[in-house]
Amino acid sequence: MLVHSRTGRWTAWALFAVLFVPLFALPLLVILAASFSTHWSGAFPSGPTAAHYTAAVRGESLQALTTSLITAVTASVIALTVGTWAALAAAALGKKGRRVLDALFMLPVAVPSVVVGLAVLVAFSQPPMLLNGTRWIVILAHTVLVTAFAHQSVSAAIRRLDPMYEQAAASLGARPSYVLLRVKLPLLLPSLNAAAGLCFALSMGELSATMMLYPPDWTPLPVLIFTATDRGSLFTGSALAVVLMAATLLALLAVSRIRTRASYR
């Protein structure tokens, strides 16, 4: 630790507690407490129950969870493929081309996601590209939203990648496709992995664009949480939120385990 004096260390911890607990920990603890209760009229919740959870892992709720998972995984895989491809292409383009491509890919981040949702809705509601009413419009919107992050983190990693590896491989007689497959992608794996986790987490929590697009048979979990709390079922909504949180955390944990195994330096 960089702070050496005892009082300094205590002050640092106290500051951390003051900032972290109310901002990050408390709201989550409140949701966790609410998900196990039936009433909350005083300072603390009352009427402990696990009924919300029995409801949250079956029927409509379970359907929503799998919908969210499938959407997030599909969107992440597409985003990662497209983002990596674009980042590799940009690196070969030179300075000007790279800047243009970077700006293009950052666009969905700069534009509010509601606008992205509306844009996708308007664009794909007419033949020949009629996706409205299918699950694909949701997946497409998520892909558009998360590709920016995939592209950004992968292109940062490519810029950090020492060109000497590529050159050493080329001098050994490896053609560019072989170098990409056997040297560049393996060396980029830790960053690809981190980008995948980021994309997945973002997609799991996406609500605003999804709200404008989801068909009745493809309701992701965040939408279900929103409608539940909108109806006034705060405690049911809390249980669903905890399930969403747990599922996302578990997936991220699994991804990060792969990452530690894949990092070499």
Added chain:
Amino acid sequence: MTSGIRFDGVTVTYGSNTVLDSLDLTVEPGEAMALLGPSGSGKTTALRAVAGFVRPASGRVLIGDRDVTALPPYKRGIGMVVQQYALFPHLKVEANVAFGLKAQKVPKGEIPGRVAEALEMTGMAAYAQRHPRELSGGQQQRVAIARALAIRPRVLLLDEPLSALDAQLRSGMLAELARLHRELPDVSILYVTHDQVEALTLADRIAVMDRARLQDCGTPQDLYRRPRTEFTASFVGNANLLPVTVGAGGVSFEGVSLDVPVSEALPGAGATLCVRPHLVGLGPGPNALSGRIAEVQWRGSTHRLYVEVGGHRVKADVRELRETPPLGAEVTLHFAPDDAVLLSAGVGND
């Protein structure tokens, strides 16, 4: 298939900056050629032009009889070793060495034998199952050399391969490289370095480079004993360069007449006399020069004296002195006539 490298008027520019100026140089098949020069002299650029990582603005690069100027690096059949090793961190030593063989689609059955052979040659056979990060710098460099040799290149390019190693390891590796050169009589070696000891030890011939140009080229003995330019004389062996005048009566320095061989007819005006510091002795003798001690450096087995002779500093490396002369003391230096080389002024100084 013949090896050997030929630079045929190779010029490399970055924007308006010329980093290699019409280089003409031939490395014979099986020859080890050192490109020696300070940083920014164009030596690494020349090597990268052979590897295919820089494209010459004009001129041709030939490997063997083939013009490779327009070929991509992977089609050139070269082995390359760089200062930072550039081993693939995600592959074990064995897979690193096998990389080039797999990339070139060498028959599967042949690969383990050739990997073992290359590792054996560099003394790294015991480390085949390690990852590069588990090896020391010297071991990593050996693996890098094994990886370059496994593809049986016609040409081996070494770019400051020992610069990242400490002094003791470096001399050991230098001996190893000399042994490899003897064991691979068909492979042409281009060795880029700024270290004259490496160049003198390893190379059959040395090409001295400075400011994007080839200054001098010859055998190590030739360059050391009979440098043709002032730059070579000072860069290789750190020689004393004394401005002298050549007249009818012979050569004189600061009014002192010197007895040195005048090989060719030199113009009456200026010339430079080149004498190696370790060939300058303390005390009276032939070609005596007197001056005052300006600085004394103790270097273990020798003393380096800087003596002010009429406004010029003369360096002398003498055997360790019992008593160090005090600064400002009046001393006499001398050198044998045969140990001096007369350079006509201006050569290599354009």
